[in-house]
Amino acid sequence: EADIYQTPRYLVIGTGKKITLECSQTMGHDKMYWYQQDPGMELHLIHYSYGVNSTEKGDLSSESTVSRIRTEHFPLTLESARPSHTSQYLCASSAGSGPETQYFGPGTRLLVL
Amino acid sequence: ILNVEQSPQSLHVQEGDSTNFTCSFPSSNFYALHWYRWETAKSPEALFVMTLNGDEKKKGRISATLNTKEGYSYLYIKGSQPEDSATYLCAFTTSGTYKYIFGTGTRLKVLA
Numbered sequence: 037e038a039d040i041y042q043t044p045r046y047l048v049i050g051t052g053k054k055i056t057l058e059c060s061q062t063m064g065h066d067k068m069y070w071y072q073q074d075p076g077m078e079l080h081l082i083h084y085s086y087g088v089n090s091t092e093k094g095d096l097s098s099e100s101t102v103s104r105i106r107t108e109h110f111p112l113t114l115e116s117a118r119p120s121h122t123s124q125y126l127c128a129s130s131a132g133s134g135p136e137t138q139y140f141g142p143g144t145r146l147l148v149l
Numbered sequence: 150i151l152n153v154e155q156s157p158q159s160l161h162v163q164e165g166d167s168t169n170f171t172c173s174f175p176s177s178n179f180y181a182l183h184w185y186r187w188e189t190a191k192s193p194e195a196l197f198v199m200t201l202n203g204d205e206k207k208k209g210r211i212s213a214t215l216n217t218k219e220g221y222s223y224l225y226i227k228g229s230q231p232e233d234s235a236t237y238l239c240a241f242t243t244s245g246t247y248k249y250i251f252g253t254g255t256r257l258k259v260l261a
Contacts, residue, residue, distance in 0.1 A: 040192070071251075078153075079238070079251040095248070126193070135181030135242060137195040138249060 039063055042127050042141035049117055050149050057112045057144045059127030068110040069128040069138065072096060079126060085110055117148040151175050153241050155252035162229050163260050169225045170255040172239035176220035180244040184213055184224055187254070188235040196224075196237075229259040 040061040049055055061068065066087045071079040071094075081094030085104040099121070100114050110129075114121055124145050128138040154173045162168050174182065181200045187193040197206040202217040210227045226233055236256045240249040 069249075076253065078253050079240075079249075081248055084248070135183075135198050135200050137183065137198055138240075139195070140185075140192040142190075142192045 040127065040129055040139050040141040042125075042144050044144060045142060046145045046147075048147045048149065051116075051118055053117050055114050055117055055146070057125055057127075057146070059110045059112070059141055060108050061110075061129045061139070061141075062108060063129060063131065063139065064107065065129035065131045065139075066107065067130045067136075068104065069130075070094070070100075070102060070110070070112050071126040071128065072098065073124045073126060083112065117146075119148045122146060122148050151241070151243065151250050153239060153250050153252040155237075155239060155255050157255060158253065159256040159258070161258045161260060164230060166229050166259075167225065167227045168229055168257070169223050170237055170257075172222045172224070172241075172252055174220050174222070174239075174241040174250075175243075176217060178243040178245070179217045179220075180242045180246075182215055182217075182222050183240040183242070183249065184222070185238040185240065186235045187238055193238060226257075229257075231259045231261050233257060234259045 043058045068085045070083040073079045080096035082098040083102040085091045126143045127141040130136040130138045184196040185193040197213045199215040204215040213224045215222045236254040238254045240251045
């Protein structure tokens with residue numbers, strides 16, 4: 037079983053609040069990813085990181101921001117939550133430079149009222 | 150825009166039936182094709198990663214094949230069991246990037 041953790045698992049919050057979704061992995065993986073998934077839709081990459089102090093935006097535009105100050109930690113922040121941010125957010129990590137498997141966390145289900 | 154398509158979207162089978170799903174992906178700039186199983190309330194779990202045309206992988210009752218020239222992969226489950234009920238995702242990566250393009254998945258329900 038992969039050692040990648042996300043908190044909280046579920047979050048209900050009001051519009052305008054600032055939220056941070058936590059993601060940590062203990063595998064020493066350089067690469068980390070955030071995906072967003074709406075029901076019945078694909079996982080869409082919103083952010084990724086190849087290592088400490090490296091972050092890039094993914095293919096799906098997102099108002100969230102990320103940081104990578106430590107290898108094991110890749111938090112995602114929404115400065116002002118809106119109902120359109122309601123979704124499931126999955127964090128993943130991978131190692132190496134080949135076609136490496138991504139290991140996923142259990143996800144955070146976010147509901148913004 | 151790169152697109153990965155999976156079919157069928159959902160499937161109900163009886164326990165003991167064998168079944169298969171399809172993943173279609175762009176055949177140009179192919180690097181790897183991944184299959185994941187995603188059970189409700191759990192993390193997606195990697196099943197296979199395939200890189201070569203003609204690759205066949207097997208894990209217990211589950212196997213997968215890959216055709217990179219025509220851009221498809223099949224996932225087979227032999228003798229389905231209720232515990233096989235999950236969403237099966239495929240993801241495609243192109244050479245020169247580490248980004249994964251996911252399909253919407255096939256939701257399998259195995260009825261006891």
